Amino acid sequence: MLRLFFHSQLQLGFAQALVAALAALTVILLARRRGVHLESETMIAMVRGLVQIVAVGSILVILLRAPRWTSGFLLAGMIAAAGATSARRAKGMPDAFRVSAWAIACGAGSIIALMTALGVIDTAITSLVPVGSMLIANAMNTNSLALNRFRSDVLAHRGEIETALALGADARHSVSSYVQAAFEASLIPAIDSLRSLGIVWIPGLMAGMLLSGARPVYAAIYQFVVLAMIFAASGLTSLISTMLIRSRVFSPAEQLLLQAGR
Amino acid sequence: MSPVVNPVILRAERLGRIVQDKILLQDVDFELQMGEVLAITGPSGSGKTSLLRLLNRLDEPTSGTVYVEGVDYRRIEPRELRRKLGMVTQRPYLFPGTVADNIRFGPAQRGQTLPPEAIAELLAQVGLEDFAGRDVANLSGGEAQRVSVARTLANAPLALLLDEPTSALDEAAKLEVESAIQKVVRDQGLTCVIVTHEVAQAARLARRALVLEHGRVARTGPVGEVLRA
Numbered sequence: 173m174l175r176l177f178f179h180s181q182l183q184l185g186f187a188q189a190l191v192a193a194l195a196a197l198t199v200i201l202l203a204r205r206r207g208v209h210l211e212s213e214t215m216i217a218m219v220r221g222l223v224q225i226v227a228v229g230s231i232l233v234i235l236l237r238a239p240r241w242t243s244g245f246l247l248a249g250m251i252a253a254a255g256a257t258s259a260r261r262a263k264g265m266p267d268a269f270r271v272s273a274w275a276i277a278c279g280a281g282s283i284i285a286l287m288t289a290l291g292v293i294d295t296a297i298t299s300l301v302p303v304g305s306m307l308i309a310n311a312m313n314t315n316s317l318a319l320n321r322f323r324s325d326v327l328a329h330r331g332e333i334e335t336a337l338a339l340g341a342d343a344r345h346s347v348s349s350y351v352q353a354a355f356e357a358s359l360i361p362a363i364d365s366l367r368s369l370g371i372v373w374i375p376g377l378m379a380g381m382l383l384s385g386a387r388p389v390y391a392a393i394y395q396f397v398v399l400a401m402i403f404a405a406s407g408l409t410s411l412i413s414t415m416l417i418r419s420r421v422f423s424p425a426e427q428l429l430l431q432a433g434r
Numbered sequence: 435m436s437p438v439v440n441p442v443i444l445r446a447e448r449l450g451r452i453v454q455d456k457i458l459l460q461d462v463d464f465e466l467q468m469g470e471v472l473a474i475t476g477p478s479g480s481g482k483t484s485l486l487r488l489l490n491r492l493d494e495p496t497s498g499t500v501y502v503e504g505v506d507y508r509r510i511e512p513r514e515l516r517r518k519l520g521m522v523t524q525r526p527y528l529f530p531g532t533v534a535d536n537i538r539f540g541p542a543q544r545g546q547t548l549p550p551e552a553i554a555e556l557l558a559q560v561g562l563e564d565f566a567g568r569d570v571a572n573l574s575g576g577e578a579q580r581v582s583v584a585r586t587l588a589n590a591p592l593a594l595l596l597d598e599p600t601s602a603l604d605e606a607a608k609l610e611v612e613s614a615i616q617k618v619v620r621d622q623g624l625t626c627v628i629v630t631h632e633v634a635q636a637a638r639l640a641r642r643a644l645v646l647e648h649g650r651v652a653r654t655g656p657v658g659e660v661l662r663a
Contacts, residue, residue: 331523332529334492336529336539337492337516338521339517339520339540339543339589340514340516340540340543340544340589341543342513342543425491425494426513427491427493427494427512428492
């Protein structure tokens with residue numbers, strides 16, 4: 173229907189973005205009626221997301237002609253941004269940015285490096301940057317979920333944790349069950365994506381490959397490859413972040429530092 | 435002949451904690467001799483629980499310190515310090531599993547396995563004979579708190595820190611727990627600090643009292659004199 177009114181591709185794109193944003197806003201209004209206030213956070217996230225992706229789209233035109241080594245800088249920048257975004261989900265957690273950035277850098281970064289070295293990811297900037305960004309973005313989401321779950325669990329079980337400490341337990345041991353729960357919960361989306369691949373959803377990358385003329389079977393296999401890499405990067409990130417954060421919520425004298433509302 | 439003076443187990447010296455410009459506790463001084471029971475009372479928000487948390491070093495003092503058997507407690511490894519100053523919290527916070535699992539918890543942290551006889555003995559001290567195999571999910575509030583006391587005693591503490599151990603219980607359970615505490619303290623001659631907002635309970639359990647108001651020591655001395663004032 174929109175195509176009847178908008179003939180230029182750019183105008184059509186903005187109209188489509190507006191319609192999609194309106195759908196998201198409707199959900200936000202419904203949530204507001206139930207007492208959940210996400211208006212400002214969602215509005216900022218949507219505007220920010222649109223500006224960022226349009227900017228990246230414009231930069232991609234230049235990048236197509238840039239030397240291969242520039243992708244390293246781009247991915248490093250993405251990791252830093254992902255670390256900062258993820259750290260916001262860990263309100264009150266000491267060192268959240270450093271933990272997130274390190275976890276994503278080691279988790280997603282090492283999988284990107286390994287897969288590129290083995291030839292699973294092509295070194296061309298047009299391949300490395302989009303695939304790498306997918307791995308980083310998913311690692312970021314996993315990291316946010318892990319830190320958020322760990323934070324909630326620790327705050328909800330403060331009494332149990334301090335009781336264990338008061339009985340002489342090692343600080344890290346006193347939160348080990350919450351570390352495990354956070355790790356498991358953070359991987360649910362990645363596991364579900366792998367499980368439902370091809371049945372519930374046909375991801376964008378595969379659709380893109382098909383549109384650009386790749387053989388359907390290769391496109392399908394490569395989509396599995398990407399999801400497996402996402403799982404590896406996300407799992408490693410979550411493993412590292414939960415390992416790093418568990419000692420940071422305690423002082424050197426093994427006192428629980430995490431407080432609600434800080 | 436001079437009277438026998440028991441050694442000082444615990445000494446707080448100008449102990450204080452300020453968090454974000456809010457004074458939780460300031461300049462608290464007291465001494466506790468071996469076998470002595472000290473009641474800490476005061477209105478809500480006066481710093482009673484904060485003081486106990488500082489003694490157990492669950493929080494860090496921002497001024498002053500605590501000496502345990504004459505040693506600055508910052509020089510004692512935190513886990514060892516917490517074993518020495520066993521704490522019982524207002525709510526029992528039992529770990530999932532059986533009563534025996536809970537009793538074994540403290541010694542297990544040091545790699546020790548508590549034999550069944552020792553568990554039975556600890557449970558007998560708090561009046562819970564034959565409770566070892568019970569699932570903690572099926573205990574009443576009073577039973578859970580008594581298990582919590584026995585679990586702390588399993589660490590063979592030098593002193594017991596009790597943070598309003600009966601405040602979350604009904605009258606019958608309160609009496610059960612209080613008599614269990616009384617028995618343990620009397621039988622073992624345990625050094626004990628009990629936080630309570632009940633004047634009558636303080637009088638029943640302790641010989642000396644310290645009253646906190648706005649984070650400062652308002653009065654201290656023999657329980658009868660202090661609590662009448």
